[in-house]
Amino acid sequence: MAYSEKVIDHYENPRNVGAMDKDAQEVGTGMVGAPACGDVMKLQIKVGANGIIEDAKFKTYGCGSAIASSSLLTEWVKGKSLDEVQAIKNTDIAEELELPPVKVHCSVLAEDAIKAAIADYQSKQ
Amino acid sequence: MLDFKQSYFELFGLPEDYNIDPSVLANSFRELQAKYHPDRFVNSDEQERRVAVQTTGFINEANETLKSSRLRARYMLQLKGVDFDDEIDTTSDGMFLLHQMEMREALEDVPNAKDPIARVDDIAHDVEAQMDVLKESFVEHFAAEKYAEAKEDVLKMKFFERLCQEVKTLTEKLEDEMF
Numbered sequence: 223m224a225y226s227e228k229v230i231d232h233y234e235n236p237r238n239v240g241a242m243d244k245d246a247q248e249v250g251t252g253m254v255g256a257p258a259c260g261d262v263m264k265l266q267i268k269v270g271a272n273g274i275i276e277d278a279k280f281k282t283y284g285c286g287s288a289i290a291s292s293s294l295l296t297e298w299v300k301g302k303s304l305d306e307v308q309a310i311k312n313t314d315i316a317e318e319l320e321l322p323p324v325k326v327h328c329s330v331l332a333e334d335a336i337k338a339a340i341a342d343y344q345s346k347q
Numbered sequence: 348m349l350d351f352k353q354s355y356f357e358l359f360g361l362p363e364d365y366n367i368d369p370s371v372l373a374n375s376f377r378e379l380q381a382k383y384h385p386d387r388f389v390n391s392d393e394q395e396r397r398v399a400v401q402t403t404g405f406i407n408e409a410n411e412t413l414k415s416s417r418l419r420a421r422y423m424l425q426l427k428g429v430d431f432d433d434e435i436d437t438t439s440d441g442m443f444l445l446h447q448m449e450m451r452e453a454l455e456d457v458p459n460a461k462d463p464i465a466r467v468d469d470i471a472h473d474v475e476a477q478m479d480v481l482k483e484s485f486v487e488h489f490a491a492e493k494y495a496e497a498k499e500d501v502l503k504m505k506f507f508e509r510l511c512q513e514v515k516t517l518t519e520k521l522e523d524e525m526f
Contacts, residue, residue, distance in 0.1 A: 256437060258434070330435065338439065
């Protein structure tokens with residue numbers, strides 16, 4: 223299976239890899255796993271007082287598509303409001319990265335992760 | 348002709364139980380393989396040869412399924428009508444995932460350990476022990492007909508299967524570097 227150039231770019235130069243303090247009130251952490259392949263993904267957001275996402279970090283143990291999906295998503299969510307981010311669909315990610323059908327579940331994982339991060343953040347407010 | 352409708356357990360003459368005797372499975376598999384080997388059908392007509400190929404496929408698939416502790420559990424649930432959908436099933440048990448993350452970070456850190464081989468060995472034992480806990484949990488849930496919980500156990504097994512592979516790859520790499 224051939225990865226698209228965009229996937230390879232994110233895989234080789236992942237953006238925003240790292241971790242934030244998961245106990246901080248302004249940080250939301252989302253963790254999800256894909257039982258199809260055993261991939262694990264952690265996505266964190268830091269939300270400013272104005273409700274805008276100031277920063278995002280991720281750590282993914284998985285295939286190239288899972289890494290690229292989470293890397294791309296951290297780029298997308300920065301500077302957006304929580305509502306705008308809620309509207310992002312896995313199909314947007316799959317389309318942007320030109321994921322083949324067998325790898326679409328990687329983008330589902332990324333969508334689940336960001337939703338979980340937002341829910342975690344909201345539960346702390 | 349082999350009955351394709353029978354269960355994999357019936358095929359190998361095993362009781363429908365999670366704890367199988369691996370030697371019974373291996374022997375039974377070898378016997379069936381020999382009996383239905385496509386080479387025995389070279390002089391048969393096309394229809395018979397096609398059936399022989401299907402039969403071998405069925406026997407191999409059954410063997411692969413029952414041999415694996417995860418696939419065997421998954422198959423037992425499927426026999427009870429539990430669906431698995433690889434595209435949409437996700438695990439969101441936070442504690443479990445946090446622990447998975449930590450295990451993978453520990454693996455990543457192995458090359459920095461004082462004795463990397465000993466370190467990776469420790470992790471391997473840990474992974475194995477936790478996989479055993481999941482197997483026991485599956486058996487209990489299955490026996491109590493708690494199929495949703497049993498499915499969760501099966502889904503979690505995949506993460507340990509993946510860890511096992513990574514442990515193996517890393518061990519081989521470390522051993523290569525030593526010699």
